[in-house]
Amino acid sequence: MTEEIKTFKDLTREVIDQGLCGKCGGCISFCSAGDLNALEIGSNGLPEYANEDNCLKCGICYLICPQIKTLDPDLQAKFGWKPPIGDYKYVSSAQTTDSRIMEVCTDGGVVTSLLAYLLENDLVNAAVVSKKKGLFSREPFIATTREDLISAAGSQFSESFHLEELGGKYTTYAPVLSTVKALEKKYLRDVAIVGTPCQLNTIRKMQVLGILPAHLIKYAIGLFCIENFSFDDLARERLEERLSLNMAEINRLNIKEDLILTFNSGITVNVPLEEVDEVARPACFACMDFSNEYSDISVGGLGSPDRYTSVLIRTEAGQTIFSEAVEEGYIKERVFKDSEEARLEKTKMLAKIVSFTRRKRLRAENKLREIPR
Numbered sequence: 001m002t003e004e005i006k007t008f009k010d011l012t013r014e015v016i017d018q019g020l021c022g023k024c025g026g027c028i029s030f031c032s033a034g035d036l037n038a039l040e041i042g043s044n045g046l047p048e049y050a051n052e053d054n055c056l057k058c059g060i061c062y063l064i065c066p067q068i069k070t071l072d073p074d075l076q077a078k079f080g081w082k083p084p085i086g087d088y089k090y091v092s093s094a095q096t097t098d099s100r101i102m103e104v105c106t107d108g109g110v111v112t113s114l115l116a117y118l119l120e121n122d123l124v125n126a127a128v129v130s131k132k133k134g135l136f137s138r139e140p141f142i143a144t145t146r147e148d149l150i151s152a153a154g155s156q157f158s159e160s161f162h163l164e165e166l167g168g169k170y171t172t173y174a175p176v177l178s179t180v181k182a183l184e185k186k187y188l189r190d191v192a193i194v195g196t197p198c199q200l201n202t203i204r205k206m207q208v209l210g211i212l213p214a215h216l217i218k219y220a221i222g223l224f225c226i227e228n229f230s231f232d233d234l235a236r237e238r239l240e241e242r243l244s245l246n247m248a249e250i251n252r253l254n255i256k257e258d259l260i261l262t263f264n265s266g267i268t269v270n271v272p273l274e275e276v277d278e279v280a281r282p283a284c285f286a287c288m289d290f291s292n293e294y295s296d297i298s299v300g301g302l303g304s305p306d307r308y309t310s311v312l313i314r315t316e317a318g319q320t321i322f323s324e325a326v327e328e329g330y331i332k333e334r335v336f337k338d339s340e341e342a343r344l345e346k347t348k349m350l351a352k353i354v355s356f357t358r359r360k361r362l363r364a365e366n367k368l369r370e371i372p373r
């Protein structure tokens with residue numbers, strides 16, 4: 001008996017109607033009936049049928065949704081996944097050698113420097129990143145130069161961003177998948193992408209299925225991600241009151257063990273993540289991947305000292321470009337007193353990554369248990 005193909009109707013029932021849609025736009029961007037406008041974004045920001053009759057019932061939208069696990073065994077086999085955090089070949093704590101990147105980056109500027117290495121050595125034609133638009137918002141952006149990369153690095157904000165955004169809607173989620181769709185039309189080949197685990201999950205599933213233009217993605221740099229935030233003015237006011245802070249005064253934000261807010265005054269405040277759960281995107285509570293298990297290189301701040309990026313090299317391709325970027329002087333690894341200190345520090349870093357992974361998985365299992373299937 002052949003298994004029935006699940007379509008957008010099933011995606012609606014299993015994901016969207018259950019409040020699990022992360023509004024990544026993947027299903028709409030890569031719908032086989034895109035030219036026939038089968039799908040659209042509804043007034044609530046969620047995907048919906050624009051014209052159900054035009055649906056080709058191919059099942060692609062269902063399979064590539066990050067909340068659907070059908071292709072997980074294929075991904076696990078392809079990436080040699082093993083518990084608890086997927087496969088990795090090498091662990092590092094590193095930082096950029098470029099003072100301009102260091103000035104603007106989130107942690108150690110490894111992502112921006114790696115991408116600069118790839119672009120300046122013609123290993124890629126472009127990098128899909130996301131550019132700051134407001135205090136909590138970014139938009140996808142195709143970078144082709146170091147200057148482009150620097151303009152998209154980090155999470156530091158200027159006054160004008162604040163003024164532009166206040167009164168609007170806030171979301172830290174950058175819809176990079178819609179930009180991947182546009183790559184072919186721009187005649188770009190060999191592209192690097194920076195994304196959250198959910199975004200790279202969709203890209204990797206497209207690669208498994210052979211769906212264009214995922215073949216253009218040559219390197220996938222994956223950010224650690226405990227959650228993204230999305231909220232409106234009312235929620236912002238509530239949060240400001242409860243935490244006694246003024247968001248317009250925030251100059252920089254980062255997530256490690258906590259949400260780390262640096263204010264224009266120079267004061268830094270660590271806010272426990274539980275305190276900001278109310279403004280996290282609901283879909284994030286059902287997400288299991290913290291350390292971006294299917295990337296070429298995963299990066300985060302967790303487990304490294306200030307101004308360093310924690311790095312997990314997962315694939316051969318990732319290993320090659322990281323080593324070359326170090327050799328070519330784009331990135332420098334943290335120097336330890338001796339091999340014993342290096343081993344201890346890396347073990348502590350891995351323990352933190354494992355602990356956050358377990359915490360995120362448990363949260364997702366609890367959330368999914370509440371949902372009738």
Ligand SMILES: Cc1cc2nc3c(=O)[nH]c(=O)nc-3n(C[C@H](O)[C@H](O)[C@H](O)COP(=O)(O)OP(=O)(O)OC[C@H]3O[C@@H](n4cnc5c(N)ncnc54)[C@H](O)[C@@H]3O)c2cc1C
Pocket residue numbers: 104105106107108109110111112113129130131138152153154155172173174176194195196223224225226227228254255256257299300301302309310
């Ligand atoms: C929403 C979000 C949640 C995160 N959660 C954690 C966490 O829980 N724990 C942890 O240790 N690290 C987390 N990180 C990763 C961490 O904040 C740094 O991005 C990472 O350590 C790389 O630092 P860097 O200095 O090397 O990067 P940089 O050199 O500053 O480059 C950062 C790159 O990320 C891209 N980027 C920024 N925001 C987004 C976004 N919203 N979506 C897609 N791409 C983006 C930028 O365009 C840039 O290319 C998170 C990042 C994001 C964006």
Ligand code: SF4
Pocket residue numbers: 011015016020021022023024025026027028047061064065066067
């Ligand atoms: S999470 Fe993304 S792919 Fe899944 S239903 Fe929502 S928009 Fe579509």
Ligand code: SF4
Pocket residue numbers: 006007008030031032033034038039054055056057058059060061062
């Ligand atoms: S055509 Fe395919 S990808 Fe598009 S909505 Fe229908 S089943 Fe989904």
Ligand code: SF4
Pocket residue numbers: 022173196197198199225226227228281283284285287288289
């Ligand atoms: S937690 Fe991060 S990876 Fe998971 S759905 Fe939210 S934004 Fe995506």
